[in-house]
Amino acid sequence: MSEKQTVKFGDICREVKLTTKDPIADGYERYIGLEHLDSGSLKIKRWGMIAEDNPSFTRVFKKGHILFGKRRPYLKKAAIAEFDGICSGDIIVMEPKGSFLEEGLLAHIVQSEKLWEIASKTSSGSLSPRTKFKSLADLEINLPNPEEQKSILDILEKIESANYYSEGLSNTSESVEDLLLIDAINKLESKDCPIEKLADVCEVITVGIVNKPAELYCDHGIPALRSQNVKRGYISLENMVYITHEGHSKHKKSHLKPGDVVVVRTGYPGTASVIPESLEVSNCVDILIVRPDLERVLPEYLCAYINSPLGKGQVLEGAGGLAQQHFNVKELKGMLVHVPDLVTQQRIAECVNSIVEVVSSSDINSARRKSLETSLKRMF
Structure with a gap:
């Protein structure tokens, strides 16, 4: 093989079309639907039990096969099967073909921007666009030499493993944070820990820009936080947008100050963080702003409280219990807080x-790994 060889996707991958009429009799116990696949992750963390749910699926997959979500491929759902089972007809089952590829590399090529882009472009259907394997088969793939493939695969597998453990750290840390706060409050006498409405211990509770914020965006200007910038306990500067100085001046109500607590209202409502000193001048779009009365409540404490089940439970109740509903100023003002x-x-x-500091550092490293991963996959 030369230093680099151009092949078609259909030269290195085939569609598997195994089926079953009686999955339980054929020894299958678990099934996978699109809802069990996480966007951008090769790891399957959830599944359904055939005996309990009796799905109508007939498509069979085996351990090691790649499960590729063909419906709404812009969601980037593809994963490696770690067990045998059956799956939705909206999933294409794939396996390596030929001797071009280092074993294990195909899954990473499948999860590359190049493949998702062609999958999205070749999708048809207005409500639920779907692609087909034959639409992907002619995509040209640039393959490095075998030694380079081994090196790339080694790095990609280490990134995947690190990201998996980083996610586990994040999930575990949230539980520890919650236990620390709840245990500390439970140990206090009621007379030493009165319950107050949030509105009574804050100077300002309002919302960021909601009326056509995109019209204010510019390449360089005033940083404007959105929901995706508000992580649990810290601010992420990834994917930051900027608004014009004029737009900032016109929207004084949504000016942020260091020490303000910002709260997500749509998507994952109730996720809260404190504006750091480094964001001395900033604005925000469609997130809630809380300015605590510093003689009554500390921003860091209030942030931790809102993120905990004591606060988050009230958020979800106020948002109707559904993650995509809005949590508004009125509900936030009425939140009850132990003070x-x-x-x-x-x-x-x-x-x-x-x-939180440990998790923040871990997330920053995850973002760096993601950037490296994207760069490596661009080589194909």
Whole structure:
């Protein structure tokens, strides 16, 4: 093989068309639907049980096969099967073909921007666009030499493993944060920890720009936070947008100050963070803004409280219990908050923030790994 060889996707991958009429009799226990695949992840973390749900699926997959979501491919759902089972007809089952590829590399090529782009372009149907394997088969793939393939695969597998453990760290840390805060509050006497409405312990509770914010966007200007910038306990500067200075001046109500608590209202409502000192001048789009009365409540404590089940439960109730509904100013003003003395708040906030800092650092490293992963996959 030369230093680089151009092949078609159909030269390195085939569609598997195994079926079953009686999956349980044929020894299959689990099934996979599109809802079980996570966007951008090769790992399958959920599945259904055939005996319990009795799905109508007939398509069979085996351990090691790649499950590719052909419906709405812009969602980028594809994963490696770690067990035998059956799957939805909206999933294409794939396996490697020929001797061009290092074993294990195909899954990473499938999860490349190049393939998702052609999958989206070749989709048909207005409500639920779907692609077909034959539409992908002619896509040209640039293959490095075998040694380079091994090196790339080794890096990609290490990135995948690190991301998996990083996600586990994030999930575990949230549980620890919640336990620390709830345990600390439960140990306080009720007279030392009164319950107040949020509106009574804050100077301002309002919402960011909601009326045609995109008309204010520009390449360089005032940073404007959106929901995706508000992580649990910290602000992410990834995918930041900017608004014009004129737009910033016109929307003074949504000006942010260091120490403000910002809360997501749509998508994952109730996710909260504190504006850091580094964002001295900024604005925001369609997120809730809370400016605490610093003589009553500390921003870091309030942020931890809203993120905990004590706050998040009220958020979900106010948003109708559905993650995609809005959580609005009225509901936030009525949120009930345990308000111990400032020294106790500081102690609780410091404990929670020590964990948040670890997760924040882990997420920053994950973003760097993602950038490296994208760069490597562009080689194909």
